[in-house]
Amino acid sequence: MESRGHGHRYYWESVRERLYRRGIPYGASIMNLVVITAALSSSNTDLYLSTRMLFSLSKGRYAPEWLGRLSENGVPRHALAVSTGGMVAAILLAIYAPAKAFLMLYGVAVAGMFFVWIIILLTHLAFRRALAPNESPGFPCVCDSFRIRHGWASPLCSESL
Numbered sequence: 001m002e003s004r005g006h007g008h009r010y011y012w013e014s015v016r017e018r019l020y021r022r023g024i025p026y027g028a029s030i031m032n033l034v035v036i037t038a039a040l041s042s043s044n045t046d047l048y049l050s051t052r053m054l055f056s057l058s059k060g061r062y063a064p065e066w067l068g069r070l071s072e073n074g075v076p077r078h079a080l081a082v083s084t085g086g087m088v089a090a091i092l093l094a095i096y097a098p099a100k101a102f103l104m105l106y107g108v109a110v111a112g113m114f115f116v117w118i119i120i121l122l123t124h125l126a127f128r129r130a131l132a133p134n135e136s137p138g139f140p141c142v143c144d145s146f147r148i149r150h151g152w153a154s155p156l157c158s159e160s161l
Helices: 015-021 027-059 077-096 098-130 146-160
Strands: none
Touching: 015 027, 027 077, 077 098
């Protein structure tokens, strides 16, 4: 396929095709090695970050205490095992249900987002109800119609679930 305005006619071919066409031996294998190395590096980073997050949440008492226990050599093994289990579950989901894997994982993330949003909304409504009428003028932004607008928020939120 010829491209226009890009200076050469092989604009649309892949990097592997370019390496093969230029006669670089094992070009496709080199590219596979680069891609696999990048994927493994990314997975290692994800595993480290999720383990540290679980460990930190445990230390802050936002997750079970056993996730914050360290082994003799200072590794949070329980948090590492839970993180590894999550990665294995995602891999198995991608292998055995590839057509549904993205939607299922995306659905879990969106459900978590909606749950957090609903909790924030309910907390805000409870906070506003708990205020005495003479306390609200101290806020930098006072809106007399908050009951009307927040009254619409709850049904809209429940409809989106």
